[in-house]
Amino acid sequence: xxxxxxxxxxxxxxxxxxxxxxxxxxxxxxxxxxxxxxxxxxxxxxxxxxxxxxxxxxxxxxxxxxxxxxxxxxxxxxxxxxxxxxxxxxxxxxxxxxxxxxxxxxxxxxxxxxxxxxxxxxxxxxxxxxxxxxxxxxxxxxxxxxxxxxxxxxxxxxxxxxxxxxxxxxxxxxxxxxxxxxxxxxxxxxxxxxxxxxxxxxxxxxxxxxxxxxxxxxxxxxxxxxxxxxxxxxxxxxxxxxxxxxxxxxxxxxxxxxxxxxxxxxxxxxxxxxxxxxxxxxxxxxxxxxxxxxxxxxxxxxxxxxxxxxxxxxxxxxxxxxxxxxxxxxxxxxxxxxxxxxxxxxxxxxxxxxxxxxxxxxxxxxxxxxxxxxxxxxxxxxxxxxxxxxxxxxxxxxxxxxxxxxxxxxxxxxxxxxxxxxxxxxxxxxxxxxxxxxxxxxxxxxxxxxxxxxxxxxxxxxxxxxxxxxxxxxxxxxxxxxxxxxxxxxxxxxxxxxxxxxxxxxxxxxxxxxxxxxxxxxxxxxxxxxxxxxxxxxxxxxxxxxxxxxxxxxxxxxxxxxxxxxxxxxxxxxxxxxxxxxxxxxxxxxxxxxxxxxxxxxxxxxxxxxxxxxxxxxxxxxxxxxxxxxxxxxxxxxxxxxxxxxxxxxxxxxxxxxxxxxxxxxxxxxxxxxxxxxxxxxxxxxxxxxxxxxxxxxxxxxxxxxxxxxxxxxxxxxxxxxxxxxxxxxx
Ligand SMILES: Nc1nc2c(c(=O)[nH]1)N[C@H]1C(S)=C(S)[C@@H](COP(=O)(O)OP(=O)(O)OC[C@H]3O[C@@H](n4cnc5c(=O)[nH]c(N)nc54)[C@H](O)[C@@H]3O)O[C@H]1N2
Ligand SMILES: Nc1nc2c(c(=O)[nH]1)N[C@H]1C(S)=C(S)[C@@H](COP(=O)(O)OP(=O)(O)OC[C@H]3O[C@@H](n4cnc5c(=O)[nH]c(N)nc54)[C@H](O)[C@@H]3O)O[C@H]1N2
Ligand code: SF4
Ligand SMILES: [Mo]
Numbered sequence: 001x002x003x004x005x006x007x008x009x010x011x012x013x014x015x016x017x018x019x020x021x022x023x024x025x026x027x028x029x030x031x032x033x034x035x036x037x038x039x040x041x042x043x044x045x046x047x048x049x050x051x052x053x054x055x056x057x058x059x060x061x062x063x064x065x066x067x068x069x070x071x072x073x074x075x076x077x078x079x080x081x082x083x084x085x086x087x088x089x090x091x092x093x094x095x096x097x098x099x100x101x102x103x104x105x106x107x108x109x110x111x112x113x114x115x116x117x118x119x120x121x122x123x124x125x126x127x128x129x130x131x132x133x134x135x136x137x138x139x140x141x142x143x144x145x146x147x148x149x150x151x152x153x154x155x156x157x158x159x160x161x162x163x164x165x166x167x168x169x170x171x172x173x174x175x176x177x178x179x180x181x182x183x184x185x186x187x188x189x190x191x192x193x194x195x196x197x198x199x200x201x202x203x204x205x206x207x208x209x210x211x212x213x214x215x216x217x218x219x220x221x222x223x224x225x226x227x228x229x230x231x232x233x234x235x236x237x238x239x240x241x242x243x244x245x246x247x248x249x250x251x252x253x254x255x256x257x258x259x260x261x262x263x264x265x266x267x268x269x270x271x272x273x274x275x276x277x278x279x280x281x282x283x284x285x286x287x288x289x290x291x292x293x294x295x296x297x298x299x300x301x302x303x304x305x306x307x308x309x310x311x312x313x314x315x316x317x318x319x320x321x322x323x324x325x326x327x328x329x330x331x332x333x334x335x336x337x338x339x340x341x342x343x344x345x346x347x348x349x350x351x352x353x354x355x356x357x358x359x360x361x362x363x364x365x366x367x368x369x370x371x372x373x374x375x376x377x378x379x380x381x382x383x384x385x386x387x388x389x390x391x392x393x394x395x396x397x398x399x400x401x402x403x404x405x406x407x408x409x410x411x412x413x414x415x416x417x418x419x420x421x422x423x424x425x426x427x428x429x430x431x432x433x434x435x436x437x438x439x440x441x442x443x444x445x446x447x448x449x450x451x452x453x454x455x456x457x458x459x460x461x462x463x464x465x466x467x468x469x470x471x472x473x474x475x476x477x478x479x480x481x482x483x484x485x486x487x488x489x490x491x492x493x494x495x496x497x498x499x500x501x502x503x504x505x506x507x508x509x510x511x512x513x514x515x516x517x518x519x520x521x522x523x524x525x526x527x528x529x530x531x532x533x534x535x536x537x538x539x540x541x542x543x544x545x546x547x548x549x550x551x552x553x554x555x556x557x558x559x560x561x562x563x564x565x566x567x568x569x570x571x572x573x574x575x576x577x578x579x580x581x582x583x584x585x586x587x588x589x590x591x592x593x594x595x596x597x598x599x600x601x602x603x604x605x606x607x608x609x610x611x612x613x614x615x616x617x618x619x620x621x622x623x624x625x626x627x628x629x630x631x632x633x634x635x636x637x638x639x640x641x642x643x644x645x646x647x648x649x650x651x652x653x654x655x656x657x658x659x660x661x662x663x664x665x666x667x668x669x670x671x672x673x674x675x676x677x678x679x680x681x682x683x684x685x686x687x688x689x690x691x692x693x694x695x696x697x698x699x700x701x702x703x704x705x706x707x708x709x710x711x712x713x714x715x716x717x718x719x720x721x722x723x724x725x726x727x728x729x730x731x
Pocket of ligand 2 (some may be wrong): 303594
């Protein structure tokens, strides 16, 4: 008789934090079903496609790439093949190379990237402790940099806390939802459900997006904004709210600072003055501003359509200003929702995988805090903030002083060779760094530049805690025995640290967690026990007292997390995007997501059901009129070219997209849109402008040979990833 067990755990994909009930066949070490658990506060028993069918990759079906099951080293230098070695040899080799680089160039010549995906918070804590205490640098970062980094920086300035101020379930009790640059139906389907439920309860929806998304379709006001002009609209809405006397004057007086300076500057941004550039009607901007100000339950939700711009941080501040103006902070069902993308990107920030903060958002420059960590970790720590990961290319390719260059990059669970902008430059960077370590569950594109590859256990193969987008710490549980040869992420980095001369030892994740919460006052009360008892705990949670069950919404009563407790209005003028359309590159180019696949696709691309939804080389969405003028037909292969590179994909004519604009998704390896994207950064958060550059689309006359090229490329990738033709694909 086959033995089954049922285990509740957290979905490994988006930041909604859905609780999944998995049925596991323990005899064959396989998950056989996943269902939504009613214990999930944010999902209430439901799941999207990825939650339901996104676990197939665990058993290594070898569709796109394969699980790594043994450490590998390039013994003969950069150009030699990766060879399987023992764990002992791989750890020793990694430790010796890192120590040699520290000796020659100092600890700041090493960069570390942590993972916002499977490993969890305990492993994240170990990654930053490894970089700070063992290597001796604050050069540690993760994908929040290229994602919601702008939200964190922007909100810190205005209200002192970078996270969602409300909880996901509160969204359905909003009276007005201001949805800007956020496509919940694709990115967070179980957040989208709350938006739909809000609508059914009578909520009015404003959607701002250059594309007609699903939210746009149900919106009361849809502002089809010209890409890259968010600041003009946000300032014009503030202008209407102030000039028409729609502000909450009591709230502004009691809870904010610098209103008058802000109001004086905003006076210039009339709706009429921004109409031409935003492609919006002044009357529609006025309608949106009035609706925004009409309620004390206005919830602002934003995503990458705000943050992935060179003016991301300032647009985040502009969003927060609107809530300050209208008293939309500090009570139930109101506030700001930068809805964090990855299942544990909130957690990876919480754990201090950032160049400027220790766990719990404590600054590395604060001597008192640093002292506390030095005592706990028995080392002296660097007082200098580290390097943001988007500056690695600069520090490898263009730094004249060898002592100041990056010489080693230790990458845990990220795939910069697929997900970073301007891939031609990333490839050059990764080829030129002396030593690259990749610690992952799959062979990914970055492995091709790795000197060492270390195989980690995946979600479902280890214990831990993830933080959902709304600050909820939730336990994830082991479902299966790990694939042979893999070790836990935290265990691997403890072994490397010990081999480098800084012993770290833990028996389990709870020991790591308890060390972390003892050092981070914001999380001090969030014990494993309390998480189990309360369906998770939302931080801040200061006390271990069972009565402290954490904090569903922030800034209660209008007391903000800034030093003086006030919200600080900040005015910023509009700065245009860094690269605009021109005669050579006449179309705008934006990159977004699609529902069935996830980020670099190592996981969803290896799930049998999900991969049938969409496959290489993806598509470019264009307005039908533009397709017609270029003589392009639906499904035909086209070449897309920017100043940085080119790629090949299929043409998708759609009325959802305005004429002159194009969109690709970033999940494809052959149709890789990051060959084209611009690596220009927001100067404050160092987030790249993935959402806007210029391109041209070219017809390919010989479709037959282009189709053959795609087939050959696919075969080639799979071979490079170590899959034998006719391998396990069709099992
Ligand atoms: N053009 C364009 N590019 C983009 C974006 C865009 O909008 N447009 N968005 C950006 C954003 S917001 C983000 S967050 C990034 C995401 O980009 P990445 O972080 O690079 O992508 P992920 O697919 O999340 O996963 C990274 C790696 O983690 C590995 N992994 C999964 N679980 C585990 C584990 O338990 N342990 C270990 N060690 N590894 C694991 C996966 O196999 C994969 O190789 O992409 C960015 N890139
Ligand atoms: N299925 C799936 N789900 C995912 C992911 C995935 O890869 N696949 N990735 C996860 C991650 S890492 C993240 S960060 C989240 C991201 O979730 P979202 O932020 O929803 O993701 P995007 O699709 O990148 O961008 C959101 C919207 O911004 C719009 N936009 C583009 N330019 C502008 C502009 O100038 N102004 C305005 N107002 N809008 C603009 C786009 O048209 C798009 O509809 O999703 C997460 N969920
Ligand atoms: S909404 Fe997000 S967390 Fe929920 S099942 Fe889908 S991918 Fe998983
Ligand atoms: Mo993200």
